[in-house]
Amino acid sequence: MPSLTLPQSPRYVTAPPTGEILDYANLAIIDMTKARTAEGRAVLAVEVRDALLTHGFFYVVNHGYTQPQTERIFDIADVPLSGVNDEEKRVYAGNINRHISNVSHPQALRPFIPEVDAFIRHNHFNILEPLLKLVALTLELPEDTLSNMHSFDGSNISYFMTSCVHFHNLTLYNSFTRSEEDELKTKNVWLKGHKDTGSLTLLWSQPVAALQILTKDGWRWIRHIENALIVNTGDSLEFLTGGYIKGTIHRVVQPPADQRGYARLSVIYFCTPDEEIKLIPLTESPVLQRVGIERQCEDSQAPTAKEWRVARTRAYGQGQLRKSKEENIEEEICHGLVVKHYN
Template sequence: MPGLSIPQPPHYVPAPPTEAKLEYADLAIIDLSKGTTPAGRAELAQEVKEAFRTHGFFYVINHGYTQAQTDRMFDIADIPMSGVSEEEKRDYAGDSHATGLFQGYKPRQYWHIDSGVRDQQEHYNCNRDVNAVKHPQALRPFLPDVEAFVKHNHYNILQELSRLVALSLELPEETLVNMHNFEVPGGTYVRFMKYFPRSEEDEARTKNVWMKGHKDIGSMTLLWSQPVAALQIQTKEGWRWIRHIENALIVNAGDALEFLTGGFYKGTIHRVVQPPPDQRGHTRLGIIYFGYLDDDVKLVPLAESPVLQKAGIERKCDDNVAPTMGTWRVARVSAYGSSALKKSKEVNIEEEVLHGILVKHYN
């Protein structure tokens, strides 16, 4: 009987880590291996609470994937960008402006960034139901890897973090897990993303900003760390860089978690900028798992939480007119990179109003 062979993807070689002296954010490191006992989970819940309250960004280690598995996924992530012809890419192009859903390709220059400059990032987006749609020919042999990766992110990381968030709010452990179901309609998806270098003219016109400061749409975002420095978060001290840690995840809170917690955990403002000089000219390949609540979950505070009752709840709107996750997703996704933003009275901020709720973009 012939042995089973595992297809080998072409190897993607990232840029070496930067040696530039950057001002990095001091982020907490959450070790998920400590969560195998009730006592360990209680300890982790407090660490997550502090991390979300301090920066809204933190690292996760010991998440269940080995370095070799992670390296293989980055090789696979590059296939939709480097292994598919431009003609075939058009057959799998999405149109998030029309659908409010990220699926298939987002081509370069689909979004307006600033001053007439359009983006230079390409995505291939895959809803968590990997086999629900067709994929480019070159990616098909690796769909079992993608499916396993999606389920690992969802069940072993996103839902585990959801349990820790619930415990941090003194709610039943499964409260948020029950809002992140895998089998029901929702926008949760994995994104393979590649940034390409830009012209000096575009850098000057956008002040080196590749993606304006924003908050993510969903509950929690899982970003697999990669070596090209470009991600920054807004802190009390100003913009700070995010350091690369091998085989770590970078987790941040989004809109939905801010809605659910009445502002106790705020969505973190982050942006992407031109890398430091020793990494310019390289592409930047990323893998992101965007966690969304189920589409029918209404974005109202979990007012039964003793922690939120004590802290005080800030509502973005009245509960009776609060959007569902699906409604908010469609509004935010459809508008991004296409709607005309208005200048705010606040310095370096632009605004739009969606469903009566103010959304800010930070320049």
């Protein structure tokens, strides 16, 4: 009989909540317990629609993981980042495979692979798929329309980098403190304002305040909620909905003064459509037929999910961004389309 004892891991110590008064975005909180019935999903679909059209960011609670389970995931997430030396990380830099168990991993991480795999599957089947069904309902489409376009066994990558680890769409990322010189160069912006490439992004909330979204009133901070997920929309969903649901512009900035001595550990599940999906509007949606469709290009010229992912990835950091006619915006061309970066 297999052992039920979990392997021990070092305890990841999170930062205390900031005591600074920040201008937070007022985001909706989606309670996933309501998704268990058709009636509850109908109610949630309205809440999700309003959240998507207001900010494109919202919280998810009651997602199926308890607070101790979530803390355990952050403990494990820190293992390959803090418990593996740079030399060993480089050995695994080329590990790319769609399933976590099909490649080798650093020695320190190996005892935890079954838990990471279970966590990945939980994100996909118990959180992502129900959310995609709710988005489909907001478009007045059959529930499975979008979830069928985001299969678990589609093309996925797994690889290690010095401060970032990827497994089957799951990314573990650790942001460390920076020098005053670097802060001055970037004006305290760690990651410029941008839209994600995929459809939905699931970010497990952590206490270091650094994430901001661009609202009609300017940049607003994202508040940490214990054991909650932060969900945002990306390019692919904007393509598929003909601009009805916008990808949300967000950035990462220097944390408040009372949190600057702490690393910021992120656990993220990125959702992208299957590689062969053509990113054209779902014209069969009665909602899109009523509100109208804004195409970024002709359907015949639209990229597939793979083409868009590859174009965005290859372009990142590879050249000079050109200044836009719009203030504080820079541009680059990906697959013949303009991608904006917000300073």
